[in-house]
Amino acid sequence: MHQKILIIGLVWPESQSSAAGSRMMQLVKLFLESGMEVVFGSAAQRSDFSDVLDLPGLSTQQLLLNDSSFDDFVTALHPDIVLFDRFISEEQFGWRVAAHCQQALRILDTEDLHCLRLARQLAVKQQRDFTIDDLFSDTAKREISSILRCDLSLIISEYEMQLLQKTFKIDPILLYYLPFLPDVVEGNTWPGYKERSGFMFIGNFYHEPNKDAVRYLKEQVWPAVRVKMPEAVLFVYGAYLPAMIQQMHDPKTGFIIAGRAVSAEEAIKSAKVMLAPLRFGAGMKGKLLEAMICGTPTITTSIGAEGMPYQNLWNGFITDDVMEFADFAVKLYEDAELWTVAQSQGTVILKGKFDKSIYEKDFLNHIYFIINNLKEHRRNNFIGSVLLYDAFSATKYMSRWIEEKNKNNYKH
Missing domain, CATH: 3.40.50.2000 (Glycogen Phosphorylase B;)
Structure with missing residues (x-):
């Protein structure tokens, strides 16, 4: 089945600089090897250390934040799947994807749970033990909202799978455990x-x-x-x-x-x-x-x-x-x-x-299953639709206000 996937990155991947960059390139290669057409877009500037994204079947797109040019781009592209590389990317572009590509499967690659990392960081800074109460921060509200708005979130650690289900009561149908998938040499x-x-x-x-x-x-x-x-x-x-x-x-x-x-x-x-x-x-x-x-x-x-x-x-x-x-x-x-x-x-x-063969086939089959049953899948996550409707109204109008402001600034 030939599918088209748009990946929206907060930054351009740097696999030699960070684990997040390695993870993203692993996903890109997985999708390409499955026969998908992959488009990678980001509003960030490329650095000297950004990966060269010139693999067969892969193209790139420089995106603009708070700009309706993205609406035209994503409408013309008409992707089957859109993957956000962090919850911040989903906050920035998710509402535009939902408005213009309603039938596209929206996937969030959480990388790691930011709310967990920041809660533990605060406890270390304050020289005390981490407690569950530390988790319920504004960052958690944003991150969990993003998970609920998406059709599927990729979780890299079993501990975080348990945390999301038991502490934050996230429905398991919205989560998929997918660890690092490295190329291993003997x-x-x-x-x-x-x-x-x-x-x-x-x-x-x-x-x-x-x-x-x-x-x-x-x-x-x-x-x-x-x-x-x-x-x-x-x-x-x-x-x-x-x-x-x-x-x-x-x-x-x-x-x-x-x-x-x-x-x-x-x-x-x-x-x-x-x-x-x-x-x-x-x-x-x-x-x-x-x-x-x-x-x-x-x-x-x-x-x-x-x-x-x-x-x-x-x-x-x-x-x-x-x-x-x-x-x-x-x-x-x-x-x-x-x-x-x-x-x-x-x-x-x-x-x-970490053997790729353990995960790849099941993961791709899971994606195709949700695509083929998207209406029912979203009906079972009605709270996600509510968050999309409610929170993004504010995001949408703020974004459009910034867009108009930018246009006016360029005129002077």
């Missing part, structure tokens, strides 16, 4: 234990959990590691480094701020152990999945590993205690046998939980 191409050296961390520093993790590494974890391993070296890689992180560079203590990696894969493969003490966040952590793909054992927190272990296995250690974290780091680094076991457990997790 492990015989990995450098061995003796060919690797150093600890490493990698992350996009637009992302607050990564800034906090490096600060925590610098202040708490790394000093404890250096007591046990005075010659230890940690390389911190990442895109969009703020001055605060750059200033942590200190070769004397083995704390090296290496900046953007030319190849994230090579940087991860060359290290012996990845340290990822993430104290808040949501979704699934791309760096930890990438480490498994590269055969690099990891030490992380319960939040870092959330939704990722398979049969209670991990490719290293999971702990929320700083001294344990440091102990595990040294142990995993120095014990070749333990390191090899950790690496092999990563392979088991990849095959059991």
Whole structure:
């Protein structure tokens, strides 16, 4: 069945800079391989690091915010499916899609639950434990509204599937569990234990959990590691480094701020152990999945590993205690046998939980089923229609007011 899908991105994907960019490119390739025609549009400016979107069957469109040119574009395109890459994209363009392409299936790729990440961030900032009450924020109201307005939302973690159903009482018919779908290469191409050296961390520093993790590494974890391993070296890689992180560079203590990696894969493969003490966040952590793909054992927190272990296995250690974290780091680094076991457990997790063949066919069949039963599907989500009618009236008129204002500004 030949389908046309429009993907609306808040930003142009950067798969070498962020897990969100990798996730988006995985979805693009999945749709292309299924025979769909894919159009990717965004109102953002492209950066030097944006992925080159020139695959067969894929075209791009520069979009304008608060501009009726989108109405003409989407009407002419007449997509069968429209996918929004975050709830903010759905807020910006969803009402226009609903007005001009009523029969298009609307899918939200949540990336991670923003309300969960921000609630956990607030608790860490206030130096207290996270509670369920923290979830019920204005961000949650916006995000849950967006999920309800869409026909289907893609959820990357089983923990978030449970949270949405049990805490926010979202009907399971509106949710679909779809984890990362990486291209996995057989492990015989990995450098061995003796060919690797150093600890490493990698992350996009637009992302607050990564800034906090490096600060925590610098202040708490790394000093404890250096007591046990005075010659230890940690390389911190990442895109969009703020001055605060750059200033942590200190070769004397083995704390090296290496900046953007030319190849994230090579940087991860060359290290012996990845340290990822993430104290808040949501979704699934791309760096930890990438480490498994590269055969690099990891030490992380319960939040870092959330939704990722398979049969209670991990490719290293999971702990929320700083001294344990440091102990595990040294142990995993120095014990070749333990390191090899950790690496092999990563392979088991990849095959059991992240094999594309487990998910792709069922996911596409599910999409086609909803398309063929869209009227009934929407009738079963009447509250979504109410939110679309109500909330978007305000969004629509605000957007049109901005559009008129912009037109008037250009005249002067």
